Amino acid sequence: MCFPFSCPEPYAIMPPLELFMEVPYDERRAMLYRDLERGDVVVGRINNIREYGFFLTLLCTAGGLKRDVEDLDLSALCHIREIPTSGSHDDPLSYYQIGDFIRAGVKDIDRYQEKITVSLHQSSLVPDLDLKLGVITKEELPVHYSRSLRAANDTTETYERILSSCHGYHNPCVVDFLLERVGVSDTQPPSLMRGLQSKLFQEEDFATSIRKKQSASWALKCVRLGVDHFKNGHHVEAMNEYNKALEIDTNNVEALVARGALYANKGSIVKAISDFELALENCPDHRNAKKYLSQTLVERGRQLEEQEKLVTAEGLYRKALSLDDTNPEAQDALTKITDTIQVKLCCATHYFVTYLTDKILFFSFF
Template structure:
């Protein structure tokens, strides 16, 4: 457990969170030694300073937050609740990779005092600011901040926050002359800041050496409006159009990037195979096979396909065979191995006389589900029917193979038994007829040979005379 984080949470939320933690985590051995005993004084919660009316409005929300913390405490305060990989200190604003959005305050009615307080709470030494020079003095120049170039992005353009750039932090543009002579009132400046939170005072520097390593390539000094960060440009657009958060999000090219999740997960150090989550079901190490996406997708596809099959069966009953076939084909596009769709389409093929196609569908259905009664029954019937067609074409051997195949599927299928017996009689009769014909032809051949020999003898006798 992260003891320091737990201490901070208890100090902030007070005794109410402590009692909820004792109730929710009493069986958790990790918390027994960490939770202070009853009667231990805690720092008063920061929320205690709220006026009564505001406190009543927030009471139910705060209570729900405390309940959530207590219920998920074993996950929230675990040391493993950290990024799984290296965390990118800065994420480049690239609208092709992800949706770059204006600060959230742009879509909310947050009072200026609160936004100013949040700005000075979150500002860090080394963050980049962008502003406009308002006055130039002998000791440096003053600038009013327009937006932030790094760190936590805030909506500050209307807060009139002033920063001083001392002369010592202005790099000379040449070996001689006043460094400030290069700058004019109204210039847009990108600078790196230092902060005095207590007095809410900012100083900035134009020296690249003041930049943190992750931002070392950033150019400081005079810029143009084209150099404004993308989030600020978006903020100006929203100010003019009045678009909602969702509208801005959906029209952003990066939102449609198919690799969006992978890109941001990598930047934030999150592992897709082992993602940090407060959902207990995702804390399971060994999931059942049916809980994985392929199995769930297969189940979902089967459900959608069955709806198409049902519609196709209704069309079939009404004699609308074209519409029925379209529904069966649609079902098999969704789920190519759907047994019910294969059986239904096979039955329709058989009805239309396309027996080979029907047999193909029934065979695939039976391979996927060997116990499917209708698939077996219809396949046997269709094999016998196709065998009958081959009989009529005098292809008795082929017909016999179809009947035998039907009996291999169902040895009690009487129609196949009778058809096989019949075709074998025909084959026997045909064989006997062929044998008789062959004998007759042989006899005729012998007789023909004898006749030829007799003629030859007569010719020889005549020559002797």
Template sequence: MKAESRRLYVLKGFAEKPVFINFVFFLRKERRVDNIEIQKFISKKADLLFALSWKSDAPTTAEVSEDNDGVFSLKIVAFWFNSTLMKQNTELLLVILLLIFSDYYAVMPPLEQFMDIPTMDRRELFFRDIERGDIVIGRISSIREFGFFMVLICLGSGIMRDISHLEITALCPLRDVPSISNHGDPLSYYQTGDIIRAGIKDIDRYHEKLAVSLYSSSLPPHLSGIKLGVISSEELPLYYRKSVELNSNSLESYENIMQSSLGFVNPGVVEFLLGKLGIDESNPPSLMRGLQSKNFSEEDFASALRKKQSASWALKCVKIGVDYFKVGRHVDAMNEYNKALEIDKQNVEALVARGALYATKGSLNKAIEDFELALENCPTHRNARKYLCQTLVERGGQLEEEEKFLNAESYYKKALALDETFKDAEDALQKLHVYMQAKEKKKKINFFFECLFC
């Protein structure tokens, strides 16, 4: 294992050299974002791109274990280094080195480093956003009998912030410092200048005071595996190390730093970040703001929109049919009405127009069916009600001629139920009653005389 570790150290050192980085960029087709429209789109949709509602299945762990990655990387490199194939294929070896030792994605310094934000505002935002269980990293500034004070330099979890110049101090009480052995002072194992990783235990936002702990119990379950206590400078978060590099060269732009990162050209960066954000690529969310709402109006659903669209198309057919009807082309008019009803089965205008054509051609029962259906779909439709009343009266007249007086009476009554002021129905019903009474009277007289002379 020692020999493999040595090889890993040599390969890693080579992977970090500029000549290797330049060669990798030569091997790969660099992906740039020079299109100003794309940049504007990302800026405009930033609130949607980073909204929590996008997360369909957010991961529970904050980061992948570095130790596990190291062991995995060591095994991979050891295998490929001893492989005859790798000895014969330098380019493939370089690509594998890139995948193992480079960033999975472009890890950037905190955004506020590129912006002119007042120190007071940055402190205020820090104490607003920090929560119990967050990981902080700092240097011990003084050691007292009751614990030690540390000046924070960066965050180890949650929101990545540039806090190294804010002079934020945290106290680690003696009770939150684990004992290395059963004897001796726990603080004797620490000295000024040590880099400490700790968990936030208590927050006083008003007085801007923090208390931290070196016990893993101060961390949430998904961070409990992270080591707390003294760490080396190599264990500092990558974003902080890049932040330090940026401070030494403040002329670098955000875009240049991002594009110079090996993680930026990782061919699997999109898939990796989607998984990191918990976004389901098979069912991606929409960036249309109108689709971000959860409580949509019924009128905005597909069925309602399709119905509205169908009604519009059907109405065009009805208008064409009416034009045919006016010039006496009844067959063509009927075809257009039928076409309209194929598009929209409940189109009121098409039903009324077809009913009127049926009535004109003498098919009163079919006309009544269309008018009734139209009125059922739209109870306030004037023409549907008017034409239905007229057709009911006309059909009642036909039934009178067929001496189906009771049926005729029901049609007249139905017309009056629809419109109490419909004069034609009222007159027809009165005449029918007079006729039926006279007929009944005549029938009784005839019956009387028959009985008299029998």
């Protein structure tokens, strides 16, 4: 009997392939931060609840990307503003307990500092994912994760044995289903002939697009090496890695932000601002780029104040606040310089009026 495509398991849902391979811990961790995107779904267990949100120990991904990451010691923050209020609970955190299984959407990823924030709002998911976010039961854990646990606890389980035990593997329609999922048609089969590729393949399947993704991945590895050097105090080596990343991928946002931070740390404020602004041109919503640029603009404004360029400095403080309205240094600097400019204007006006009065009296005397 041919299972319908709406069947719970129309094809074999398998544990991630790396479970059956000897992939180093660091490489698996780096691959997750490389591949995870905003809008993806993760599943975790609450390990800590604070007044500003709760922390998850990540167990696996769900949705499109399927990875089991429980052994990678990954943590994610769900801020209180990302937790919907539920029913009679005025405090949204009162509904949750340590140990609860949580399904959440990825809100933001800081790839080079390796920080993940998640959200329980449905709007955080990509449009084609229709999964309920929040507390889930153990039975609702992703199938691939449950099968991974089984394989991890039973050394006799092999990839082939798990595959043959899946209901979806025995579905007579599985080939038709998978062909439809990847967009391959029996009537228009794909070909390696260039004359046919332009008609049957999407733009992202061409070598130029694939090479661009490979370059971005390679550049990100250089950024991670640079961050490691920076943490160890090796600033020259860190700068070399960031420059190498930008040679590979000219507009790599993470490399620009990391290099900008290093410039700012060394006191090269103008160069840091340039890198942060270019990063925001390529990714206007990059949180760290906004935050660092806001801080650096305040520092540059202080330099201009020392040079008596008050109006220009005021403009930088206003721009810093527009990027990060929670920046207390920018707010304080703007308030002080506004008062200073006002005092100088009053003094200048008083001097000018006094000068005119003296002139009028002088000519009146004659």
